[in-house]
Amino acid sequence: MRGFLYSLFLLLILFNTNFSYSKVISTEEWARNAWGNLETTEVTTKKVSDSLFLLYGLGGNIAVSTGVDGVLIVDSQIPIIFPKIMKAIEKLTDDKIIYTINTHWHWDHADGNLLINPQDTKIISHSNARKNMKSGGIINHGLNEKLQQNPYPSNALPVITHEKGMSLFFNNEKIDIFHFGSAHTTGDSVILFNNQNAIHMGDVFFSNSYPFIDVDNGGSLDGMIEFLENVILLIDDNTIVMPGHGDIASRNDIEDTVKMLKNMRERILNSIKKGESLEAVLNSKITKDYDSKYNTISMRGMFIDRAYTSLKKIKLN
Numbered sequence: 001m002r003g004f005l006y007s008l009f010l011l012l013i014l015f016n017t018n019f020s021y022s023k024v025i026s027t028e029e030w031a032r033n034a035w036g037n038l039e040t041t042e043v044t045t046k047k048v049s050d051s052l053f054l055l056y057g058l059g060g061n062i063a064v065s066t067g068v069d070g071v072l073i074v075d076s077q078i079p080i081i082f083p084k085i086m087k088a089i090e091k092l093t094d095d096k097i098i099y100t101i102n103t104h105w106h107w108d109h110a111d112g113n114l115l116i117n118p119q120d121t122k123i124i125s126h127s128n129a130r131k132n133m134k135s136g137g138i139i140n141h142g143l144n145e146k147l148q149q150n151p152y153p154s155n156a157l158p159v160i161t162h163e164k165g166m167s168l169f170f171n172n173e174k175i176d177i178f179h180f181g182s183a184h185t186t187g188d189s190v191i192l193f194n195n196q197n198a199i200h201m202g203d204v205f206f207s208n209s210y211p212f213i214d215v216d217n218g219g220s221l222d223g224m225i226e227f228l229e230n231v232i233l234l235i236d237d238n239t240i241v242m243p244g245h246g247d248i249a250s251r252n253d254i255e256d257t258v259k260m261l262k263n264m265r266e267r268i269l270n271s272i273k274k275g276e277s278l279e280a281v282l283n284s285k286i287t288k289d290y291d292s293k294y295n296t297i298s299m300r301g302m303f304i305d306r307a308y309t310s311l312k313k314i315k316l317n
């Protein structure tokens, strides 16, 4: 009997492992499903100022600082688009990329590192972001969608890391990197270009949609709110806000997002207290008054799933 139970136990483990593993897809498979033909996507350049630009391509928006010291970029998107990113930068300047700052470890912001020459370019990130890039990991979008991000080789890893932030003096400007605790991930950085009064937010802020919170890797809804509240104190009404995804925004847009997140926190927490399942919350009209503004790229389900999971953790603790 004991032998039989043990076999059953092993079988269950095997079944469960296979079951969950079968749902993990590669980042490339996900990108092709979500973004269509990756090969034909073009990079567009938006001028923020004479020496600061925002590039849209595939993945997180890239900020480009140009000037006397060379080029500094924030995030590197993915290898399939990276040659086009380089061409877009070459149209702005002949100078080399001296620094790349990764806002966090996610593939759509950092896989481009694989094509960066470490002899020309020093990569900078939060220490936790580097740790995640080195180990790779599974990014759980919720709604039964999991992505496998592969570990990076040493040439694609940051060589400079920070814990709570740091400053660079580059292109006649003080560029400040801030980290206000775990939010979207455990290693988020926002980058403030002081002379331009412009800030790159990474994925702590999406301007046109509900955010994604990487709860399985240490992100949390409360962390997102706290991080954004710190950024609001840091900037002013005229600051140009460059989101991880979406169009250029303002402090007012961040304030609106914080209000939405706080309201959704209260609503989802109430549902949890009433014993409502995640499925029930997903099928309810809980986000109805926000959907026209924030469900623009069908992020509603992913957001609710991750926010619910994040709040459920608090309740259990």
Ligand SMILES: [Zn+2]
Pocket (backbone or CB within 6 Å): 104, 106, 184, 203
């Ligand atoms: Zn991300």
